[in-house]
Amino acid sequence: MLPITHEEMSRFNISLEQGVDLVMLAIANSNGGELYVPKLPSYNIMTLAKAIAPNVKTEIVGVRPGEKIHEDMITPSDALNTLEFEKYFIIYPNNEGWSKMAEGYLSSGKAKKVNYDFGYNSGKNDHWLNEEDIRTLIREHIDPDFKP
Secondary structure (H helix, E strand, C coil): CEEEECCCCCCCCCCCHHHHHHHHHHHHHHHCCCCCECCEEEEHHHHHHHHHHHCCEEECCCCCCCCCCCCCCEEECCHHEEEECCCEEEEEEEEEHHHHHHHHHHHHCCCEEECCCCEEEECCCCCCCHHHHHHHHHHCCCCCCCCC
16 A cells, blocks of 8 residues: 555656756856746656556555645745746846846846746646656666666
């Protein structure tokens, strides 16, 4: 039996290499105080369970204290200070110096401003991993001989 806290639960997926690449991007480009948020695929916990153990029964056990159904990487309250780039977002500090830098990104066409009510949430993501995508990632990053 595989315990599942909530069948709608979702998470973002990031590989170690993607995490390192994001850190290197931030080190090379940071102006100070901003947060870099990568654009990542999401997966549903039930899809993950089927990908790794398709013949194992699941049991819904309930959400644990403090656990979230979906991950929030950017909340609507962050949206006023968030710029969207091709592969990531930047949440910048609310100060005059950064406002001028943000305007530079916008006027150069490198970034666009997100809507005032924007949120980046694993449950409302546009990019989802399916069972085979998850199996491929396991083979690439964990166990090349993985067979469910």
